[in-house]
Amino acid sequence: MSTSSFEALACPLDGDPLERSDGAWRCAAGHSFDIARQGYVHLLPVQNKRSRDPGDSKAMVAARRRFLEAGHYRPIAEAVSRAVLAEAPACGTLSCLDAGCGEGFYLRELVEVAEGQNDAPALALLGVDISKWAVLAAAKLHQGATWVVGTNAHLPVQAGSLDRVLCLFGFPVYPEFARVLKPGGELLLVEAGPDHLRELREIIYPSVKPPREGDAAAPDGFTRHSCETLRYAIELEGAAPIADLLAMTPHLHRAGAEGRERAAALTSLSLTVDVRLARFARAS
Template identity: 55%
Template structure:
């Protein structure tokens, strides 16, 4: 598997193509964006931010890196890579965006998959801490701080989009996908982390269903369910898992403290890996 940077970036201010120079990216209008020494580009203008530091905090990113680096979600990553490469036979190249890449775990696992395809990889996250962590671990993809609401990529420039435990922006995904491009979503199933939820909520909380109405520009190709028990030993692993989920902010302080006094916990992993195909180009 050969991995190269994704090159077809677009200016977040006027959507013109960005060309790379020695230490910056510029468009024909003169907008310029420095490539940070850590290897990423900040393409989230201040007027597009809703807070000073949007997205995951530095501590949350560190927790995610430790947890995912331990391999606890590797079966999910393998299912995602299999879906992304499902029709790769006979193709020389594929371009792929991880829309909400976090610290880059799933793109790294895709890059490690057994395939002869050259991958042009783009990782995007609204958290600068996440993108910094991703760039430090693998310099081959293009890493950008940006928003799914305004993806800094040229129209019809991507073969694949990964949206993992995130919030899909279907019109924007459609704009940047090529005709026949694949959108691969990962969502929590009803049983996902049930044991964790049972411990921190006074009333039973089920995983949120995400069977929203699919826009007509997409067709559903199929679904793979990934389910397995996950045994976590020690409070540190439990703390990292809790920190990388929305349950951390919803749980009471007392519930969080009680959970972290446990010596271990077996939780259920239950996720859906769903693949959609883009029916036509946005210009048709």
């Protein structure tokens, strides 16, 4: 098994293919995007930004990295990796995008799982995130992939060029995912289940909303392949990992001051991890 960078990028300004040359990515129209010293490229035009510094902050990225590297979500990463590699031919190269890659934890775990399989295909890896701090961290941690600052709403990727798209606790944009996937390629979606981190939510919110009814319909452009539930318990000891977990979730901003204070006072916490891993095939 070998890994390589993903090369089928598209210009975020006109959609033309980008070619890598002399430390930059360029399209035929002359648009040029420098590759940073750390190895990533910024393909998020200013008109597609909703703020000066969109996405996770430097502190949030650091918190997520500490929490994930402690292994709390490794069972999720292993299940995702197995799903990515399932039914993949051993010959040829499997191209995979993590759309909302953060600091690259799930792609690094994919490489580790693939290296443990004798018949795993070669991997061409692409990580895209709107946070420059996340992409910077990912590029520093793993040089064997292409790392891009970009947005799921306008992926800087050539049409029909990917075998797998991952969207893990992220913001799915199904028309874009369908556009960049090859016919028969797969979208792997991880979303929180009704009991995910319930114990934390019960502490930081005055009341916990009832779970939403599951949506059995496949998104437009896709057919449902399979869906599985991952459910297990984790134990957090000390205030630091609890603070890291809160910092890496939307609950940090949704909770009120009193809820955040209650969380900050905790020194240990038992939690339920409850997620849904769904696989969808791009319609031919």
